[in-house]
Amino acid sequence: MLNMNAAVHQNLTVECVYFVHGSKQMKKRKLAAGALALAVSVTACGCGEQVYEMTKEEEAVIVHYAAHAVSKFNKKQPEGIEDVTALKAMMEQEAREKQKEKEKKQQEKEEKKKAAEDKKKDNSSGSSETPDQAEPQKKYVSLSRALGLGSIKAVYRGYDTAAAYQASQSYMIRANSGNELLVLHVNLRNDTDETVKCDILSKMPSFRLTINGELSVSADTTILLNDLGTYQGSIKAGKKAGTVLIFQVKKGSVKKSDSMELEVITDGNSSRVQLTG
Numbered sequence: 145m146l147n148m149n150a151a152v153h154q155n156l157t158v159e160c161v162y163f164v165h166g167s168k169q170m171k172k173r174k175l176a177a178g179a180l181a182l183a184v185s186v187t188a189c190g191c192g193e194q195v196y197e198m199t200k201e202e203e204a205v206i207v208h209y210a211a212h213a214v215s216k217f218n219k220k221q222p223e224g225i226e227d228v229t230a231l232k233a234m235m236e237q238e239a240r241e242k243q244k245e246k247e248k249k250q251q252e253k254e255e256k257k258k259a260a261e262d263k264k265k266d267n268s269s270g271s272s273e274t275p276d277q278a279e280p281q282k283k284y285v286s287l288s289r290a291l292g293l294g295s296i297k298a299v300y301r302g303y304d305t306a307a308a309y310q311a312s313q314s315y316m317i318r319a320n321s322g323n324e325l326l327v328l329h330v331n332l333r334n335d336t337d338e339t340v341k342c343d344i345l346s347k348m349p350s351f352r353l354t355i356n357g358e359l360s361v362s363a364d365t366t367i368l369l370n371d372l373g374t375y376q377g378s379i380k381a382g383k384k385a386g387t388v389l390i391f392q393v394k395k396g397s398v399k400k401s402d403s404m405e406l407e408v409i410t411d412g413n414s415s416r417v418q419l420t421g
Contacts, residue, residue, distance in 0.1 A: 290408035290415035334379040
C-alpha cells in the first residue's frame with residue numbers, strides 16, 4: 145500500500161509540473177487524470193494498513209519544500225510571494241539604520257556625561273581658589289626706593305592732625321573750612337661717611353594717601369622748605385633732615401589709623417609704600 149501511495153504522489157508531482165508548463169488542452173486532461181488518481185489513492189487508503197499521520201513539523205517541512213519547488217518554475221513569482229533577495233536586503237538595511245541610531249544615542253549620552261563632568265570640574269576648581277589667588281597681593285616698596293634716593297634713607301616717623309602747620313615764624317599753612325591738616329613726618333637720613341646732595345624737587349613726585357583702606361587724599365603742594373616733595377639740600381654724613389607731607393581731610397574723619405598707604409608717582413611710575421611707625 146505504501147508503494148502504491150508513493151507512485152500516486154510521484155504521478156501527482158509530475159502532473160503538477162506539467163500543469164504549469166503545458167498547453168491549456170493538456171492541462172485539462174492531466175488535471176482530470178490527477179483527480180482520478182487522487183480518488184483512487186483515497187479509496188485505497190480505506191483498506192489495509194493505516195495511513196501514516198505526520199506531525200506538524202513534518203507537514204511544515206513538506207509544505208516549505210513544495211512551495212520552493214513550485215516557485216522555482218513560476219516565472220511570475222515576484223508578483224506573488226515577495227522576492228527573497230529584496231526582502232533580505234531591506235531587512236539588512238533596517239538593521240543597519242537601527243544600529244546607527246543606537247550608536248548616535250550612545251554618543252550623545254557620552255557627550256552629555258563628559259560636559260557635566262567638565263562643568264563640575266570647573267566649578268570645583270573655581271571654588272577652591274583662595275582669596276590670594278582671586279586677588280593678587282599688593283607689592284610694597286620702601287619710601288627711599290619709591291623716591292629713588294640712592295644712599296639717602298627716607299624714614300617715616302608718624303603723623304599728627306591740626307588746624308594749622310607752622311614751619312617758621314614767617315610762614316603758616318591753615319586748613320580749609322571744615323577740614324583739618326594731616327601732617328606726615330619723614331626724616332631723610334644720610335648713613336654714609338660723606339655729605340650727600342639730595343634733590344627730590346627735580347623728580348617732581350606726587351603723593352596720595354589712603355587711610356584704613358577707605359579715605360584717600362592727595363598731598364598739598366606747598367612752598368615749605370621742608371616739604372618732602374620739593375626738598376633740595378645737602379645732608380652731612382651721619383645727619384638727617386626733617387621733612388613733611390601736608391594733606392587736608394575732613395575734621396574728625398581720622399580718629400584712629402589702623403593702616404596707612406602712600407602712593408608715590410615719579411616719571412609716570414607708581415609705587416606703593418606701607419607706612420608704619
